[in-house]
Amino acid sequence: xxxxxxxxxxxxxxxxxxxxxxxxxxxxxxxxxxxxxxxxxxxxxxxxxxxxxxxxxxxxxxxxxxxxxxxxxxxxxxxxxxxxxxxxx
Amino acid sequence: xxxxxxxxxxxxxxxxxxxxxxxxxxxxxxxxxxxxxxxxxxxxxxxxxxxxxxxxxxxxxxxxxxxxxxxxxxxxxxxxxxxxxxxxxxxxxxxxxxxxxxxxxxxxxxxxxxxxxxxxxxxxxxxxxxxxxxxxxxxxxxxxxxxxxxxxxxxxxxxxxxxxxxxxxxxxxxxxxxxxxxxxxxxxxxxxxxxxxxxxxxxxxxxxxxxxxxxxxxxxxxxxxxxxxxxxxxxxxxxxxxxxxxxxxxxxxxxxxxxxxxxxxxxxxxxxxxxxxxxxxxxxxxxxxxxxxxxxxxxxxxxxxxxxxxxxxxxxxxxxxxxxxxxxxxxxxxxxxxxxxxxxxxxxxxxxxxxxxxxxxxxxxxxxxxxxxxxxxxxxxxxxxxxxxxxxxxxxxxxxxxxxxxxxxxxxxxxxxxxxxxxxxxxxxxxxxxxxxxxxxxxxxxxxxxxx
Numbered sequence: 001x002x003x004x005x006x007x008x009x010x011x012x013x014x015x016x017x018x019x020x021x022x023x024x025x026x027x028x029x030x031x032x033x034x035x036x037x038x039x040x041x042x043x044x045x046x047x048x049x050x051x052x053x054x055x056x057x058x059x060x061x062x063x064x065x066x067x068x069x070x071x072x073x074x075x076x077x078x079x080x081x082x083x084x085x086x087x088x089x
Numbered sequence: 090x091x092x093x094x095x096x097x098x099x100x101x102x103x104x105x106x107x108x109x110x111x112x113x114x115x116x117x118x119x120x121x122x123x124x125x126x127x128x129x130x131x132x133x134x135x136x137x138x139x140x141x142x143x144x145x146x147x148x149x150x151x152x153x154x155x156x157x158x159x160x161x162x163x164x165x166x167x168x169x170x171x172x173x174x175x176x177x178x179x180x181x182x183x184x185x186x187x188x189x190x191x192x193x194x195x196x197x198x199x200x201x202x203x204x205x206x207x208x209x210x211x212x213x214x215x216x217x218x219x220x221x222x223x224x225x226x227x228x229x230x231x232x233x234x235x236x237x238x239x240x241x242x243x244x245x246x247x248x249x250x251x252x253x254x255x256x257x258x259x260x261x262x263x264x265x266x267x268x269x270x271x272x273x274x275x276x277x278x279x280x281x282x283x284x285x286x287x288x289x290x291x292x293x294x295x296x297x298x299x300x301x302x303x304x305x306x307x308x309x310x311x312x313x314x315x316x317x318x319x320x321x322x323x324x325x326x327x328x329x330x331x332x333x334x335x336x337x338x339x340x341x342x343x344x345x346x347x348x349x350x351x352x353x354x355x356x357x358x359x360x361x362x363x364x365x366x367x368x369x370x371x372x373x374x375x376x377x378x379x380x381x382x383x384x385x386x387x388x389x390x391x392x393x394x395x396x397x398x399x400x401x402x403x404x405x406x407x408x409x410x411x412x413x414x415x416x417x418x419x420x421x422x423x424x425x426x427x428x429x430x431x432x433x434x435x436x437x438x439x440x441x442x443x444x445x446x447x448x449x450x451x452x453x454x455x456x457x458x459x460x461x462x463x464x465x466x467x468x469x470x471x472x473x474x475x476x477x478x479x480x481x482x483x484x485x486x487x488x489x490x491x492x493x494x495x496x497x498x499x500x501x502x503x504x505x506x507x508x509x510x511x512x513x514x515x516x517x518x519x520x521x522x523x524x525x526x527x528x529x530x531x532x533x534x535x536x537x538x539x540x541x
Contacts, residue, residue, distance in 0.1 A: 004091065006100055034093055045096050058154045076100065078157035080091065085345045086338045087095040 009073030114287035116294035167203035175215030186226035202292030255470030280480030336406030360415030369510035376429020388439030419452030425512035
């Protein structure tokens with residue numbers, strides 16, 4: 001199963017490091033990543049593989065969200081299928 | 090890799106434009122509960138509902154987490170209770186209502202629909218007794234929704250039932266007078282009722298449905314309103330295309346959730362209902378869509394045309410996105426549940442007459458309209474007869490959910506709370522239609538019902 005992680009918020013040093021460290025901590029493998037900064041607004045999208053996840057999806061999602069809040073950014077983890085079904089015929 | 094723009098678009102829809110799944114509704118057949126022993130019947134119904142829907146709420150919560158999209162309501166619809174308890178007295182039906190309420194509370198679902206009867210051509214004893222029990226049943230419970238089908242295009246209009254429902258609505262309003270007659274918000278009178286509608290108050294599990302089924306109602310007026318705003322000053326073809334494209338995307342999410350919920354619950358997937366369901370929240374309004382199309386305020390000239398365009402484009406966009414479309418599938422215009430409609434009604438731009446015209450081109454009908462508490466029962470029946478005629482003659486579903494708010498008059502505001510919102514009391518004609526309603530009998534089916 002793959003999921004999309006979106007990280008958005010005000011830009012600062014170390015956001016990618018924090019998000020990828022959290023993924024590594026729970027065994028989520030990053031397979032693709034794109035990131036941009038528009039003015040001061042940071043937006044990153046990661047595609048992660050969850051087959052090796054060491055915890056369940058819900059608590060992984062919670063941990064990332066909490067880590068994001070601590071770093072002052074918004075992190076969401078969503079199953080890739082919601083994007084696939086919505087945007088691909 | 091997924092396209093970044095697509096991902097951000099989805100996130101924006103959910104976060105800023107209130108995209109959600111309005112309801113995952115499990116339909117449950119109660120036919121196998123029928124017995125002539127009332128206590129045993131109550132027991133069997135409770136067991137069947139709580140057994141079938143045991144995991145409904147937890148699975149929906151799981152799906153919300155996995156896909157990151159809110160599922161606002163988890164609901165149950167059951168076989169019309171008038172069939173299941175056909176031998177019960179009105180008191181027996183009220184007892185059954187308490188059982189349904191207890192099952193809904195135990196499961197944690199928001200509403201349970203199916204306290205219903207189909208009486209388009211006449212009333213079996215069970216249906217008459219159920220109708221009689223409605224005011225008490227709705228005043229004693231909070232989660233039960235009741236619907237009565239008084240007409241079909243095939244059968245015509247049962248005017249005796251229309252007359253009766255005017256009286257029942259008045260009585261329900263009186264018994265729930267301490268809460269702005271909220272009982273009437275859970276009671277709807279239909280023409281051509283669909284048998285797979287996931288939305289309340291009209292959800293029932295039809296007699297041709299499987300034992301259990303999952304039906305999903307999407308939402309997302311905010312998303313459509315935002316897309317139209319972004320499209321800017323384009324012509325009507327482009328406007329319709331914009332709505333179609335966005336309706337496709339919204340419906341795809343509904344399809345995904347419906348299929349996944351059905352799969353995880355081990356229950357067949359029924360339909361996705363394409364209706365755009367508003368809420369009183371800011372940016373979640375069907376009226377806002379119409380106003381973004383270029384109307385200064387909903388209810389002004391051009392409103393019916395704008396709604397017709399919207400309703401048609403939503404269906405065209407949605408139908409390809411889902412393997413089975415059903416239920417009501419159109420735009421809802423419940424006055425108290427839509428901030429733009431409320432504002433337009435307060436200003437007097439949106440009137441009952443205009444709403445009636447609008448219901449000819451959309452689903453469902455005169456919905457969540459607060460009227461003066463001293464309205465005569467026959468006047469309510471007149472409102473029902475008018476609206477039901479539109480459905481019967483135009484071969485479509487129409488319905489009436491009006492609330493004669495006890496103790497309130499034109500200009501006052503009725504508060505229903507939560508998703509049901511609030512509404513100004515709308516003025517009605519003062520002239521009587523009692524002599525017309527009192528004729529009794531049936532209005533014959535229209536000529537075009539003879540299609541065979």
